[in-house]
Amino acid sequence: MISILRTIWLVFLHAFQRRITVQYPEQKPYLAPRYRGRIVLTRDPDGGERCVACNLCAVACPVGCIALQATEDKTGRRLPEFFRINFSRCIFCGYCEEACPTYAIQLTPDFEMGEFQRKNLVYEKEHLLIDGPGKYPGYNFWRVAGVQIGGKDKGQAAHEEPPVDVHSLMP
Amino acid sequence: MTSPYPILSILGIVIVALSIAAFLIWVERRLLALWQDRYGPNRTGPFGLLQVVADAIKMFMKEDWIPPFVDKPVFIVAPAIIFVTVLMSFAVLPVAPGIIVSDLNVGLLFFLAMSSLGVYSVVLAGWSSNNKYALVGGLRAAAQMLSYEVFMGLSLMGVVLLTGSFSLPAIVEAQRKIWFVIPQFPGFVLFLIAGLAETRRIPFDLPEAESELVAGYHSEYSGMKFGMFFVGEYMGVTLISSMIAVLFFGGWLGPVLPGLLWLLIKTFLFISFFVLVRAALPRPRFDQLMSWGWKVMLPLALANLLVTGAVILMWGKG
Numbered sequence: 001m002i003s004i005l006r007t008i009w010l011v012f013l014h015a016f017q018r019r020i021t022v023q024y025p026e027q028k029p030y031l032a033p034r035y036r037g038r039i040v041l042t043r044d045p046d047g048g049e050r051c052v053a054c055n056l057c058a059v060a061c062p063v064g065c066i067a068l069q070a071t072e073d074k075t076g077r078r079l080p081e082f083f084r085i086n087f088s089r090c091i092f093c094g095y096c097e098e099a100c101p102t103y104a105i106q107l108t109p110d111f112e113m114g115e116f117q118r119k120n121l122v123y124e125k126e127h128l129l130i131d132g133p134g135k136y137p138g139y140n141f142w143r144v145a146g147v148q149i150g151g152k153d154k155g156q157a158a159h160e161e162p163p164v165d166v167h168s169l170m171p
Numbered sequence: 172m173t174s175p176y177p178i179l180s181i182l183g184i185v186i187v188a189l190s191i192a193a194f195l196i197w198v199e200r201r202l203l204a205l206w207q208d209r210y211g212p213n214r215t216g217p218f219g220l221l222q223v224v225a226d227a228i229k230m231f232m233k234e235d236w237i238p239p240f241v242d243k244p245v246f247i248v249a250p251a252i253i254f255v256t257v258l259m260s261f262a263v264l265p266v267a268p269g270i271i272v273s274d275l276n277v278g279l280l281f282f283l284a285m286s287s288l289g290v291y292s293v294v295l296a297g298w299s300s301n302n303k304y305a306l307v308g309g310l311r312a313a314a315q316m317l318s319y320e321v322f323m324g325l326s327l328m329g330v331v332l333l334t335g336s337f338s339l340p341a342i343v344e345a346q347r348k349i350w351f352v353i354p355q356f357p358g359f360v361l362f363l364i365a366g367l368a369e370t371r372r373i374p375f376d377l378p379e380a381e382s383e384l385v386a387g388y389h390s391e392y393s394g395m396k397f398g399m400f401f402v403g404e405y406m407g408v409t410l411i412s413s414m415i416a417v418l419f420f421g422g423w424l425g426p427v428l429p430g431l432l433w434l435l436i437k438t439f440l441f442i443s444f445f446v447l448v449r450a451a452l453p454r455p456r457f458d459q460l461m462s463w464g465w466k467v468m469l470p471l472a473l474a475n476l477l478v479t480g481a482v483i484l485m486w487g488k489g
Binding site: 004007008010011012014015017018019020021023 | 206
């Protein structure tokens with residue numbers, strides 16, 4: 001009996017407590033930096049595309065919403081000819097980000113992607129590419145990779161020594 | 172004493188009772204939200220007040236589906252009964268001095284009779300739905316109403332003894348010196364609990380008990396027929412709250428403000444309390460409910476009646 005009255009009283013006291021509702025459209029909720037939202041393709045600090053079209057993200061994707069086609073530019077850099085994410089299929093699991101060897105594909109704290117037409121949820125490369133490096137500001141894949149591309153010969157990458165002429169290696 | 176313009180007071184009371192009942196949809200959701208640290212409906216119009224309008228439009232637009240397996244005439248009549256009986260009870264409610272639809276000298280008995288008749292609505296709805304959940308809900312309603320009706324009447328007999336009349340305006344007038352809640356405190360508590368059970372609200376919502384019985388007696392109802400059960404329940408809440416105010420808290424009596432406003436304020440306080448109880452308490456098991464009614468509440472009501480009678484016999488009235 002006392003416990004019933006106590007319950008009623010304690011519930012009544014909640015009238016004077018702060019409401020925990022976030023009034024969403026006016027008041028934005030806090031999203032952590034590593035929140036898994038809209039997917040973007042990032043660029044190197046020098047502005048080049050990071051994506052090397054290795055297809056690992058498309059393979060890792062459990063719903064198969066990523067489609068891309070690899071190509072090569074004149075300097076020998078691999079890059080996607082097209083890169084397409086169907087966000088009406090995407091489950092925002094983040095596996096693509098984990099699979100990506102070049103930090104190119106990243107998930108961002110943005111979920112406001114509502115559309116009236118389903119086909120508008122298919123994002124092409126120009127919709128996905130952003131201008132900045134995303135979560136890894138200093139990282140430049142082509143500067144640390146040992147691959148030879150136009151403007152960077154073998155041995156010119158960071159922490160890399162010039163190649164050794166094996167014929168000069170005498171016992 | 173009836174009012175000089177009976178039609179006006181009839182229309183006034185019906186319209187006010189209906190609009191309070193409709194308004195309660197919003198009040199209840201906002202108050203529940205307040206006590207659960209939420210906001211409730213606050214988007215439609217100022218403070219979400221137009222939620223009532225939105226709900227009404229939705230209710231009218233819904234398909235009014237009568238399942239093929241139901242007992243059709245009874246199925247249709249059932250929601251009307253609750254509406255009619257509750258509205259009839261408002262006829263004996265003294266709103267302000269001289270404003271009452273019908274000042275019966277057995278007003279209190281009329282109110283009790285009407286609230287008992289309201290059970291038919293629920294039982295018939297449960298029976299005619301031809302659905303086991305609805306039937307169980309209807310059966311529960313019948314048993315619950317029967318057992319809580321008994322001490323609901325008995326808990327009010329103390330008030331009648333103190334007044335010496337069944338007429339509700341006379342009961343209000345008799346509270347000029349002291350509100351009956353003080354000499355009749357046990358009666359007040361018993362009536363409050365019986366009133367909660369009578370309106371089938373949480374924690375006494377066993378007839379609908381959505382976690383056990385889908386929606387109990389109104390499982391098969393949709394559209395405006397469901398809406399009538401819904402509004403009927405809110406009108407029942409308004410009725411019981413205003414009855415508590417009239418019988419135990421001096422009805423229209425109060426300083427400064429006009430009597431009508433006092434009754435509204437007191438009624439609203441008890442409506443809020445009903446919502447608070449809903450926010451706070453869980454539903455008891457059915458056998459607990461029954462044994463509470465018969466083994467605790469009924470003896471208490473009888474004891475209260477006995478003591479009140481003895482006191483009046485020894486020291487006279489007042």
